[in-house]
Amino acid sequence: MSALLQNLVNQPYKHGFVTEIESDIAPKGLNEEIIRMISAKKNEPDWLLSFRLRAYEKWLSMTEPQWQNVKYPKIDFQDISYYSAPKPKKKLASMDEVDPELLRTFEKLGVPLHERAALAGVAVDVIFDSVSVATTFKEKLAEVGIIFCSISEAVQNYPELVQKYLGSVVPVGDNFYAALNSAVFTDGSFCYIPEGVKCPMDLSTYFRINTEGSGQFERTLIIAENGASVSYLEGCTAPRFDTNQLHAAVVELVALDNAEIKYSTVQNWYAGDEKGIGGIYNFVTKRGLAKGINSRISWTQVETGSAITWKYPSCILRGENSVGEFYSVAVTNNYQQADTGTKMIHIGKNTRSTIVSKGISAGHSNSSYRGLVRIAPTAENARNYSQCDSMLIGDQCGANTFPYIQVHNNTAVVEHEASTSKIGEDQLFYFAQRGIGAEEAVSMIINGFCKEVFQQLPMEFAVEATKLLSFKLEGSVG
C-alpha cells in the first residue's frame, strides 16, 4: 500500500521550466550599497531609502529564528542576488505588448492571462521576477476610485499613502525575514479601496519566481478605508531548480471602520524533488490590522508547495467588534516541511476570531500547526474558536499541533479542538469495493476533509485548489 501511495505522490512538478528572458541581475550579496542601488534603480524617494536602511540595520543585529519545527541547511545570505528584473524594452500599454515568451510561460502554467482576465472577471497584476509587467482592469477599478498597482508604481504615484501605511502593521524590525524584506523588497502589489467602496471584482496576483538563485522579496500592502471591502487572491507557482530559493514576502493589511479584507492564497511553489532536493524556502510574514470598529480580516490559504513553509498569517483585532478569520489547508508530501498557523491578537472589546486549520501530510513530510490566541486585558468578551485537524497519508509522515493560548481577561471564551485521522488501507478498500480507484478515493476524502476551508475560497479558486490537491497527492496512496 505504501508503494501505491508513493507512486501517487511522486508525480514530477508540472510547472518546472525556465523562461528565457533577459534579466538584469544585481551582484550577489547584501550590503548598504546594494540597498542604495535597488532604491536608485527604482527611483525611490528618500524616506523609502531610509526605511530600507533602517530595516537593514535592524536585520544586521538579528539572528535567524530557530524555534520552528523545520530543518534546513544554513542560508548564506551573501550568496543571494537581491535584484533581478526583466529588461524592459519599452513601457507596456496593453497586454499585446507583453513579451510573448512570458505569455507562453503563463500558457504552460495554465493561466492564460487574456482568458483569465476576461472569463473570470479578475484583474491580474502579474509579478514576474519582482517587476510588474502588465496590469489589467485598471481603468475599470479606477472608475470607482480603487487603486490596484505594483507597489513601485504606488511609491511613485501615491507616495503619501504608501508612506503612511508601509511598515505600520509589520514594523521593519518585526522579525528576521520581515527586516530582510523591508531592506530589499523589489516589488509587490498595492491596493487601496476608498471609503464606502465594495470592490466589484476579486483582485488577483500571480507570483512567479524565475531567475535561478535570485531571492524574491515581495511586498504587499492593502488598505480598506471606512466601509470598504475587497477580496484579494494570490496564487503562486515556480519553475524547477536544484538550488534552494529563498522567498521572504511581507503582506500588510489595514481595515478601518466597518471595512472588510478577504485575502486568499493558493501556493504551489516548487517543493523539491522526491528526495527533497531543491525547492523554495517560503518564509513569509503576513499580518492584518483590524483597526476600525466592526472591521473584518479573513485569511484563507491553501499551501501545497515549497520545500519549507514558515508562515503565520495573523490578525490584530484592535477595533471594537472586529473579526479575524484564518482558514488553512497545508499539504506536505515527500520531504516537505511546513510550520504554519496564525496569531489572533484580541485587543478590542467583543472581538471574535475563528481558526480552521487542516494539515495533510504524505510521504516523509512533516507538518506543524502553530497558533497563538492572545486575549489582551482590554479585550472584554472576546471569543475564539480554533479547530485543528490533521490527516496522515501513509506511515512515514508526521503532524504536530502547537496551540498557544494566552488569556488576560476572564470574560473571554476560547475553544480549541483538534483531531488526527489517517487515510489507510481499509478506507481505500471501502472505496475500491464500490468500484472507485485509489486516486479518486483520495481526492474525495481530501476534499471532504478540506471542505470548510475550500468553501471560503472564491469559486474559481476553489475549483483550482481542489484540482491542485488531487494533483499534489497523486500517487501518494495505494
Added chain:
Amino acid sequence: MIDQNSKTLLEVRDLHAKVSDVEILKGVNLTVKCGEIHAIMGLNGSGKSTFAKVLAGHPGYQVTAGSVSFDNQDLLSLEPEVRSRNGIFLAFQYPIEIPGVANSQFLRLAYNTNQLSRGKEELDPLEFDDFVREKMQLLEMNVDFLDRSVNEGFSGGEKKRNEILQMALLEPKLAILDETDSGLDIDALRIVASGVNKLTNKDNAIILVTHYQRLLDYIVPDYVHIMESGRIIKTSGKDLAKELEVHGYDWIKADQLAKSTESSI
C-alpha cells in the same frame, strides 16, 4: 432458488489465504450458481469474514494457493475496484466512516463509476437524487441520509442499511453480506432482509456470512455451509442452520469427528 440449469457464477477451488504469515483459509471449495442464496456459518475466527474479504480483494490478505473463477474470469488477478465493477459486492461488517464526504456524493460516484464500466449512462446530481430516493424507500431510509457524511455518526443499523442501499444501487451479480445482521434490532433486521429479498432474482446470487440462524428466518438460503478452521466442513440445505441453532457448533464438530473416525476404521 436452486436450478440445475442455471450457470455457475462463482467457482472457488482449494483457496488458501494468509494475513501477515498466519494462514486463515486452508482450502475452501464453493460453487455458487445464478439465482442461489448461500449461507456461510461458523464460529468467530473460523475464516468466514476473511473469505468474504479475499473474494472482494482486500489488499491485507495474500492468496497462497487455489483459484477463484467469477463469471468465467480469473477473479484473483483483478484489482478490487475491477472486481466491484464486474459485479462483486461486499456489504461490510464494519462500514468505514468518511468525514466531510456527503453520502449522496459518494453514492453517486460509486454508481456512475459502475455505470461507466458497463457502458451505461451516468446520472447527474438531480437525476441521481430521484433515483436514489426511490431505492431508499425500499429500505425505509430517511432522505436526510443523503446529506450526512458517509457513515459518520450513523448507528449500527443505519450503517447496515446504507450498505444494502449501495447493493440496491450497484445491482451486483454476487452480493456477499458479511454479518449484516449483527447490530440490528428485530425491526431493522426485517427491513434489511426484505430489502435484500427484493433485490434477488434468477441472475444474481447472494452469500450470507453470519453467526446466527435469525437472519436466515428472513432470507432463506438454498445452501448452508459450516466453516471451521479455514475450511467448509459441512454443506446442507436450510435445515442445517436450524439444527445448528438447537445443537450448537459442537454438534457439527462431534458429527465430523464421528465421520472421520468411521472413515479411518
